[in-house]
Amino acid sequence: MLDIKLIRDNPDTIKQSLLKKGADCSADIDRIISLDLRRREIIAASEADKAEQNRVSKQIPEIKKSGGDASEVLARLNALKDKVKDAETELRAVGDEYNDLMLKLPNTPDDDLSPGGKENNEPLRYYGEPHKFDFEPHNHYDLCTKLGLIDYQRGVKLAGSGFWIYRGLGARLEWALLNFFIDTHLADGYELLFVPHMLEYQCGLTAGQFPKFTDEVYKISNPTDDRMHYMLPTAEAALASLHREEILTEAELPKKYISYTPCFRREAGTYGSDERGMVRGHQFNKVEMFQFTTPEGSSNAFDELVGKAEALVAALGFHFRTVKLAAGDCSASMARTYDIEIQIPSMNGYKEVSSVSNARDYQARRGAARFKREGAGKTEFMHTLNGSGLATSRILPALVEQNQQKDGSVVVPEVLRKYMGGIEVIK
RNA sequence: GGAGAAGUACCCAAGUGGUGAAGGGGCUCCCCUGCUAAGGGAGUAGGCUGUUAACGCGGCGCGGGGGUUCAAAUCCCCCCUUCUCCGCCA
Numbered sequence: 040m041l042d043i044k045l046i047r048d049n050p051d052t053i054k055q056s057l058l059k060k061g062a063d064c065s066a067d068i069d070r071i072i073s074l075d076l077r078r079r080e081i082i083a084a085s086e087a088d089k090a091e092q093n094r095v096s097k098q099i100p101e102i103k104k105s106g107g108d109a110s111e112v113l114a115r116l117n118a119l120k121d122k123v124k125d126a127e128t129e130l131r132a133v134g135d136e137y138n139d140l141m142l143k144l145p146n147t148p149d150d151d152l153s154p155g156g157k158e159n160n161e162p163l164r165y166y167g168e169p170h171k172f173d174f175e176p177h178n179h180y181d182l183c184t185k186l187g188l189i190d191y192q193r194g195v196k197l198a199g200s201g202f203w204i205y206r207g208l209g210a211r212l213e214w215a216l217l218n219f220f221i222d223t224h225l226a227d228g229y230e231l232l233f234v235p236h237m238l239e240y241q242c243g244l245t246a247g248q249f250p251k252f253t254d255e256v257y258k259i260s261n262p263t264d265d266r267m268h269y270m271l272p273t274a275e276a277a278l279a280s281l282h283r284e285e286i287l288t289e290a291e292l293p294k295k296y297i298s299y300t301p302c303f304r305r306e307a308g309t310y311g312s313d314e315r316g317m318v319r320g321h322q323f324n325k326v327e328m329f330q331f332t333t334p335e336g337s338s339n340a341f342d343e344l345v346g347k348a349e350a351l352v353a354a355l356g357f358h359f360r361t362v363k364l365a366a367g368d369c370s371a372s373m374a375r376t377y378d379i380e381i382q383i384p385s386m387n388g389y390k391e392v393s394s395v396s397n398a399r400d401y402q403a404r405r406g407a408a409r410f411k412r413e414g415a416g417k418t419e420f421m422h423t424l425n426g427s428g429l430a431t432s433r434i435l436p437a438l439v440e441q442n443q444q445k446d447g448s449v450v451v452p453e454v455l456r457k458y459m460g461g462i463e464v465i466k
Numbered sequence: 467g468g469a470g471a472a473g474u475a476c477c478c479a480a481g482u483g484g485u486g487a488a489g490g491g492g493c494u495c496c497c498c499u500g501c502u503a504a505g506g507g508a509g510u511a512g513g514c515u516g517u518u519a520a521c522g523c524g525g526c527g528c529g530g531g532g533g534u535u536c537a538a539a540u541c542c543c544c545c546c547u548u549c550u551c552c553g554c555c556a
Contacts, residue, residue, distance in 0.1 A: 079516065079517090082515080082516055082517095082525080083516060083517070083524095083525095085525085086515090086516060086517095086524060086525045086526090087524080087525090089524085089525060089526090090523095090524055090525070092536080092537085093524095093525090093537090095536080096484080096536055096537050097484080097485060097537090099484070099536065099537070100484045100485080100537095101484095101485090103484090109536085112536075113536050114536095115536085116536040116537085117536065119536085120535090120536070263467095286512095286513080407514095409513095418513080418514095
């Protein structure tokens, strides 16, 4: 959510900024401003009435005590009561529309981002060299099937298209990756959390998925319970709500969290053979990094998270590039996003394996996650940041393809061997 | 799943319709004493929000949301959470 005072004071700046993201919100912003104005008019008028109500009704006990006649005062209070009630009815209607529009406004992008979409993404740096083969490599789908690492057919049997089963050494490789990620983050001082995989609506609202993007998640409803839960599409949705409606002290910040969860996404539609296998499924595993910081601390935290994701990708032996996303390619909630992309030999171009974002105070406003500085009277909103560190769904295919040998075996990266009982080669 | 109880400030806790929501602990400051003690005194409700250049002046607030009433922590309804017991169960 954006700051209404900012919208009120600089509507054109905000409109321009959102336009950079490809979102024309001019009409909504104009409407918000007029609703805000009306909202405040109603509040001012009805609070004056309430103040009088309070003042006058205090006289009643005294009038009664002295045996006087209160009927005139009561009539006045009855009139006030109706007036206040009418004001509240109107305030509710105005407020509902206002809130709805405010929640739908995307975050403003940082000033240094290029406007427009994907095509304006800007590669910032490259690490290592693209992998070269001296033989004709196989794709990961064939390799994983042949080596018995992934059971695609039975995954489909169990849950339909877009699901697979890790098995045997494939499961161990997956588990090794996740453990390697977690151990690295723990060494960096991050706290590990296992969070619920089903969340309530308010989590999605805070993270920014709701009310606009409800179609992308799986919902769960039960016959005897009208509370909706949804399967988390990323641990970010849970972590963004961790300190919702809390006021931390400045000394407690930054809070650095990681969480391993499966991620569930509907991914409606088909993406063609370029993304077959496990590149885009309905369920994948991810270790998520998340930070709550002070406003002045969030830019450094962002660099830290990008650095951590890069280090993991590098440790696994991948060539990668880090890309600064153009405003329009950042998701609605984010002010800034860098993607880390690797090459999967059987596919064209670079594929995202990590996405690190700074939401600034956008999510914190939605969830009222605040902190107080030493000696300060006022609370301030925290900043929230998240990044994949990492998702395995593209790392594992890339790893299998890049590390394949001419004889069809796959070399296990050095850093993963201790998590796989010392196994060096999968064959 | 069934039955019951509870939710008031940092903590404990009083308060069943009417000024400013008791009291205690803790915390902060002061005094006395003089050295990790004891005593005395004072202070200590946050958060959100409207208005204002600011000081200030208002509104809301007793788990959340509705309702009754001139007036609700207090009465009514719905919900959430916690605890106890029973049932079921990895």
